[in-house]
Every structure is written in structure tokens, then in C-alpha cells.
């Protein structure tokens with residue numbers, strides 16, 4: 001069987017989520033960098049993002065599609081609940097993380113505080129200060145720690161990535 005390849009850069013939260021699913025399932029894979037915006041990249045991901053996946057004839061983009069494929073195509077621990085309500089909650093959380101957490105935690109906070117200075121820029125402290133109360137409020141609203149304790153499934157990869165990055169960069 002052909003090797004599964006995740007195309008993207010290791011720093012990306014989305015790439016990490018796909019890789020965590022592969023690691024949890026015990027599926028061997030390769031990580032290959034992308035020439036961002038190239039004809040080859042856009043041929044595989046028409047919206048010009050990462051990651052995308054290739055596995056034999058199967059090509060996929062969108063992290064949720066990749067993690068679902070990995071879960072359902074390979075042996076190993078299940079990454080999705082078996083019951084209907086559990087799966088619906090998983091989708092609810094994936095969607096909520098993308099819509100309500102990713103922006104303030106990663107785009108407004110981590111990227112501004114960490115990635116911008118690493119690239120030689122200057123952090124926009126006003127932007128960071130505006131993001132912090134939103135982040136705090138959303139953490140409190142969502143009772144996230146109890147969610148993480150209860151299950152070890154696909155939605156938690158996204159959560160963990162977002163929160164690990166937030167916490168590891170907290171003092172940056």
C-alpha cells in the first residue's frame with residue numbers, strides 16, 4: 001500500500017491535528033513541505049491552505065476530512081464516538097473550536113505574540129490585549145477541562161493543539 005503523506009509545515013495547528021490522528025492510530029506517514037501558492041499546491045488544495053493529504057489515489061484537504069479518513073480507513077483506537085449523539089457532539093466541538101477559539105487564541109494571540117516577532121516584526125499589543133478577555137471568557141464558557149478529561153477523541157486533538165500552543169506561549 002502506498003505511503004500516506006501529509007503536506008504542510010509542522011508549525012501549523014491544522015497539520016499537527018492531522019498528525020496527532022495518525023500517531024494515535026499508529027499509521028506510518030511522511031510529512032512533506034509545500035511550496036506555498038505554487039501550481040502544484042493549488043492543484044491539490046484549491047483554497048491554498050495546509051494540510052492536504054495524499055494516499056495512493058486518495059487526495060484530501062480539510063483537516064476534519066483527513067482525520068476522519070485516517071480513523072475509518074485504518075485499524076487502531078477509534079477516534080470518533082460510536083453513538084450518534086457522541087459523534088454530533090464531536091462535530092459541535094470541532095466547529096466551535098474553529099469558529100470561536102482559533103481566531104482569538106491563535107490568530108490574535110499566539111501569532112501576534114510569537115510568530116510576528118520571530119519574523120522580525122513588532123507585536124501589536126493592542127490587538128493582543130483585546131484578544132485576552134475574549135479567550136478567557138470562552139475558556140470559562142466552554143468547561144473545556146472536563147471535556148478533555150472525558151474522552152480522547154478527534155475533537156480533543158484540535159483542542160489540545162490550540163491550548164498547548166496557548167499555554168506553551170503564555171509567558172512569551
Ligand SMILES: N[C@@H](CCC(=O)N[C@@H](CS)C(=O)NCC(=O)O)C(=O)O
Pocket residue numbers: 012013014015048049050051061062063064
Ligand atoms: N479549513 C482548513 C483550514 C486550514 C488552514 O487554515 N491552514 C492554515 C495553517 S494553520 C494555512 O494554511 N494558512 C496559510 C494561509 O492562510 O496562507 C482545514 O481545516 O484544514
